[in-house]
Amino acid sequence: MSTVNARAFSAAQDFLLGAKKFWTTQMYPLLREQDQALETKTPVAERMQTSDLYPFYAWMERHLQRMKYAGRYGLVPWHETQRPALEAALARQDVPTVAGFQVPAYYPSFDVHQHPGGLMGDGLAGFVYERGARSTTPLDKHFDLHHRFTRQVGAFTKPQRILDLGCGFGKSTRPFAQQFAQAQVTATDLSMPCLKLAQHLDAQENIDKVRYLQADACATGLANASYDLVTSTMLLHELPTTHLAELFAQAHRLLEPGGWTVHLDFLPQVQPGADAFTHFIHAGHAKRNNEPYMPSLAAFDLKGHLQSLGFTDIRITPFAENDQALDSHYRFWRFPWTVVQARKPL
């Protein structure tokens, strides 16, 4: 039984968040400045071999995240101390599984985000993930990028039937349910602990219109042409290339003519001023955060694939997660947020 009390746990997590802010706002800009000052054309990986700062930068990225989840003050042991109450909260949630559901082999084969056991390994995995996600973007106090994204979607379409793929604990789904008050909303994920938590959190926010389903985003079994918006947030980079290709084929099948598929994810090449350093840092993040499919998403010909499926109005554009993020003088580390949108022709 853990001897960690709530105060010690909070203090340790606050310390880790403070260290992550230091990494984001001090270490990363300094590393970039130092690299830009080098007058050499050698590849970035070679330049980093001679950097005194890069090993500390990389160590911090890997191990702050590891300590967030595991170790004496980690999220996993802390939630273990609350197990009976948390399990009781979820016991009341019933989420259906689609017929023929299978967990794709890649999904449980590594600890995504360094989350021990991943998102399906334990009944409390959703709670652990939700708490961990609060500090994923350490500068965003209110973590409102999901609302920014839904507002951006609302600027070009007013959907009536929305499908949110890879919904996690509903963080991406609730803003759609709130912004498009008239719309019916379906949300799917592989992780039952996340889906149950999503439904539990909806109930706390008096949202009762989302239908959660356990389903592979690439094999939902939902009816043809039954949605006018198929969306995802931070799902594409979690899919192997074959799944990625299937996801868009399925979005095309599920959309009615005129419907939109719109995804918020990470593409370094789309960012203003992206260079070899940007790509190196992104690939390093993928390794250090256990995100094996981030590089294959960056290399995938999304536009060509969408065109080959018959989509039109294809736009792949950088997304500003805060008001300054896309300014040329913005110096802090950030995810290469990108919106991918396309329309099924009428």
Ligand SMILES: C[S@@+](CC[C@H](N)C(=O)[O-])C[C@H]1O[C@@H](n2cnc3c(N)ncnc32)[C@H](O)[C@@H]1O
């Ligand atoms: C980074 S999380 C994002 C969750 C949520 N959309 C959000 O914005 O907070 C990615 C989610 O995709 C889910 N996922 C990964 N592969 C999936 C698949 N093939 N089908 C459905 N969900 C999947 C994971 O379980 C996880 O909940």
